Amino acid sequence: RKEVEQDPGPFNVPEGATVAFNCTYSNSASQSFFWYRQDCRKEPKLLMSVYSSGNEDGRFTAQLNRASQYISLLIRDSKLSDSATYLCVVEHGGATNKLIFGTGTLLAVQP
């Protein structure tokens, strides 16, 4: 079983739609959680950190449920420029602070 699991998609949505991505992680000792965005043939870029209380950044809302080991990302009013792969990322604590990436969910926003 992969440590971080995501639905690979693709999610094809019209402009203006609301879309939600889910992610589960298996290591209960994971300490920090993130959503990254990766455009085709580019490096991943941090979209937002995810906190237990839930957090919002403009059209993006992230939620964390530690009990269920579940992370979500909600994108409202989708734009064409939101088309990308969204990576769920979990950070181990301790000495190494390794980031473990999910396989990503592909979003295609259609005009």
Next chain:
Amino acid sequence: GAVVSQHPSRVICKSGTSVKIECRSLDFQATTMFWYRQFPKKSLMLMATSNEGSKATYEQGVEKDKFLINHASLTLSTLTVTSAHPEDSSFYICSARGLAGSFYEQYFGPGTRLTVT
């Protein structure tokens, strides 16, 4: 934000040759650098973690003698793919972890696309 550079951005080499990839943190000191590999339509897979001045810690299944990592300074780490073969063709991405204000953050380089013919 902080900047991490990688060089080269793209390399094509013949089977059996060695390729060196550099990763530099340009405006901060990276206490730890990470090397990832990403195959097409797959996730980033951590290959190894290196701390300045010490040996790299390799993930399970990654051959340390094939993927040589040197982290000689707080701003430079190198990955050498020795005796490269076509199955080593991949997107190699480094990231550097350092202090940004009061928090440690991790920044990714733009990646190096390796094609072995």
